[in-house]
Amino acid sequence: MKLIQLFRAPLNAITFVLLLVIVSSCSTDAMQTGNEETDSQDQQEVNKDANRQSTGSSSEALLSDKSFTSIKLEIQYMPGMEPGQQTIDNFRTFLEERLNKPAGIELVLEEIPSANKDQYSIDDIVSLENTYRTAYNDDRMIAVWGIFLDAEYTGNTENGTVLGVAFRNTSFALFESSVQEFSDRAFGPSRTVLESTVLNHEFGHLMGLVNAGAPLQSDHQDTEHGRHCTDENCLMYWTAETGEGILDMLTGGNIPSLDNQCIADLRANGGK
Ligand SMILES: [Zn+2]
Ligand SMILES: [Zn+2]
Structure with missing residues (x-):
């Protein structure tokens, strides 16, 4: 079994990042397209435009306290897809270590109904965001939305399963049913480790990694694989060829952390 990560793909209207694809036979790359959905009615009530930009474009806004002194993370999950408490604790620690938000980091979890689909496309997820997201930037607070979905990604192939995606500038999704499936396997990583790895990695893309909004401070972009790090x-x-190595690493119980080069990029763009 191999595990690969897919990379950031520019789209017509939005950009997003795919990550952590587990493949069972051979390596694949994937590019997906999606279309922005408009709901002008909503925009008349709350200005949502600032939360509908390209992935990585809010790097500095998320990292520094210049424009926003606090952050609110609205995390919604479908029935049975709630992230574990330890995953949320790990995520909060990850955020506290990197973000300059003196007025606080707020995490809100909420269950939403299933959309009763067998698969979700990026368009489907954007539609869910447009329906259920309530937190948008407000004064000095920047808002981020995440969803834990109860079905797999439409772009999965027989040998590749996407576990998470970052799209827009403050939005991400985890294909939690796939995360659960892989972490429940014999010798698989624990649920907490796999969830935390995908969650933190997605947020890493929103923070502008790698070279996706946070300018490179050293030569560590794995350009062959898009917005990823060479470490x-x-x-x-x-990782495309050493997926078993990644699985072994996760099985070992460690959630990978950012290396010094990625941290340097974040610090240079306003992060801790
Ligand atoms: Zn990635
Ligand atoms: Zn790195």
């Missing part, structure tokens, strides 16, 4: 121990590493 094989880094959270932002892309």
Whole structure:
């Protein structure tokens, strides 16, 4: 079994990042397209435009306290897909270590109904966001939305399963049913480790990694694999050929952390 990560793909209207694809036979790359959905009615009530930009474009806004002194993370999940408490605790620690938000980091979890689909496309997820997201930037607070979905990604192939995606500038999704499936396997990583790895990695892309909004401070972009890091121990590493190595690393119980080069990029753009 191999594990690969897919990379950031420019789209017509939005950009997003695919990550952590587990493949069972051979390596694949994937590019997906999606279309922005408009709901002008909503925009008349709340200005949502600032939360509908390209992935990585809010790097500095998320990292520094210049424009926003606090952050609110609205995490919604479908029935049975709630992230574990330890995953949320790990995520909060990850955020506190990197973000300059003196007025606080707020995490809100909420269950939403299933959309009763067998698969979700990026368009489907954008539609869910447009329906259920309530938190948008407000004054000095920046808002981020994440969803834990109860079905797999439409772009999965027989040998590749996408576990998470970052799209827009403050939005991400985890294909939680796939995460659960892989972490429940014999010798698989624990649920907490796999969830935390995918969650932190997705947020890494929103923070602008690698070279996706946070300018490179050193030469560590794995350009062959898009917005990923060349350090094989880094959270932002892309691996195509040594998937078993990644699985082994996760099985060992460690959530990969950011390497010094990625941290330097974040610090240079306003992060801790
Ligand atoms: Zn990635
Ligand atoms: Zn790195």
